[in-house]
Amino acid sequence: MNSYVRVRACPSPSNFFDELIPADGLEVCGWRLSMRTIPAPVWSGAGNHTVVDTRWLYAESDYEETQLAHFARDGLAAFHQLIKVLEGVRLMHLSGSVTFSMFFTEFVKDRVSRNIEPYQINAGIDKLSVRITDGNGKVVFDAAEHEAQQARQALQNAQENLRADGARLVKHLDxxxxxxxxxxxxxxxxxxxxxxxxxxxxxxxxxxxxxxxxxxxxxxxxxxxxxxxxxxxxxxxxxxxxxxxxxxxxxxxxxxxxxxxxxxxxxxxxxxxxxxxxxxxxxxxxxxxx
Incomplete structure (x- = not known):
């Protein structure tokens, strides 16, 4: 199909999808998901500026132009569900949820894109913390109470476990x-x-x-x-x-x-x-x- 809808969203935290969406992208539930790093200029009060890298989620789904009137009800609702589903998978190992500081929906046909409408999804609170619990639910590790290196190690372990579970589970979300x-x-x-x-x-x-x-x-x-x-x-x-x-x-x-x-x-x-x-x-x- 030569026409599709595209969602471009800037997630916070920026690394929220890192363990769920592989570097070569993910195709699931009719959506093609990928993460892109885009440089953005930042100006200082003195008139100087620098360039910082920002992370963006790109999501594309084949769509007919005649269906656009129903996109907010159908297509966007399906995208929103998929974000909540990925958030649920992530909660197996890392707490926190995602918000989008910028969110755009576009329709692309024959490589020409146009905005559908600006949109914002509030999928949760911008918060990332790491906790490890024992079998009874008792917290045995809290990153805030330990040295930075211990916190980094715990985060790394959680990310590795999430990456492994994500690779095994996300492909079945159809x-x-x-x-x-x-x-x-x-x-x-x-x-x-x-x-x-x-x-x-x-x-x-x-x-x-x-x-x-x-x-x-x-x-x-x-x-x-x-x-x-x-x-x-x-x-x-x-x-x-x-x-x-x-x-x-x-x-x-x-x-x-x-x-x-x-x-x-x-x-x-x-x-x-x-x-x-x-x-x-x-x-x-x-x-x-x-």
């Missing part, structure tokens, strides 16, 4: 239920106390994809006890983020720290098992083709 599950995981870690309820969407997506709870547990090799504990926390009490609070007239309370860590940990287990399931399916298909 699976719409996998994509929705990651979007929900990212939303669940928001600041609002009720946001945690989005974790249940992870289980719902897996159940829908795999044809029921029994098939989901079997195909993903999930333990029945952990599955039931996860459901009980959301369904059996009046908690913020719960699913059936209308059935429990007692005042809603926040989840305990232990409950919160348990449901987050099991959601991660489900997501990684789902990714392994999709990966095994790809491997089997390749073997059949051979």
């Amino acid at each position: 699976d719409e239920y996998f994509r929705r599950a990651w979007e929900s995981f990212g939303l669940a870690l928001g600041e609002d106390e009720h946001a945690i309820g989005h974790l249940y969407d992870v289980r719902d997506a897996i159940v829908k994809k795999l044809g029921g709870e029994v098939h989901a547990r079997t195909k993903l090799n999930l333990r029945r006890a952990e599955w039931d504990d996860f459901g009980s926390i959301f369904n059996s009490d009046s908690v913020k983020g719960g699913r059936h609070n209308g059935r429990h007239p007692t005042p809603m309370r926040a989840m305990t720290h232990g409950q919160r860590q348990k449901v987050i940990r099991f959601a991660r287990t489900m997501l990684l098992a789902y990714g392994d399931y999709l990966e095994d399916g790809d491997t089997a298909a390749m073997q059949v083709d051979v």
Whole structure:
């Protein structure tokens, strides 16, 4: 196709997508993503100027000109979802989210581009921190409390793990239920106390994809006890983020720290098992083709 839409966005932090989008780009969910370094002049008060490198996210998707009237509702909404999904994958190893200081949408046809409209997406808070927790959710490392070299090492380890998981998981985001599950995981870690309820969407997506709870547990090799504990926390009490609070007239309370860590940990287990399931399916298909 000789026409497409292009999103150009300047992310903050500038390195937010480094472990998720390879140097040669990424094609997923109908979008071609790449990171570009673009020099920009900066003027000082004395009239002097220097040039600094800025990082930009470029995203392109084939698009017919007749569809442009629906781009904000359809195409841009799909792009926004993809950003939230990548943010969810990143949250497996690095905390923080992304904002865009500059954001432009363009339509390109026969190499001629024109603006669709200026647009801004606020996908979260511009914040980057690194924490390592043990199996009980207790923080055992906080970058702010250690020497700079220790913080750099922790960040490097997290980035390497994220890069490995990203390479294994992001390629399967064309699976719409996998994509929705990651979007929900990212939303669940928001600041609002009720946001945690989005974790249940992870289980719902897996159940829908795999044809029921029994098939989901079997195909993903999930333990029945952990599955039931996860459901009980959301369904059996009046908690913020719960699913059936209308059935429990007692005042809603926040989840305990232990409950919160348990449901987050099991959601991660489900997501990684789902990714392994999709990966095994790809491997089997390749073997059949051979």
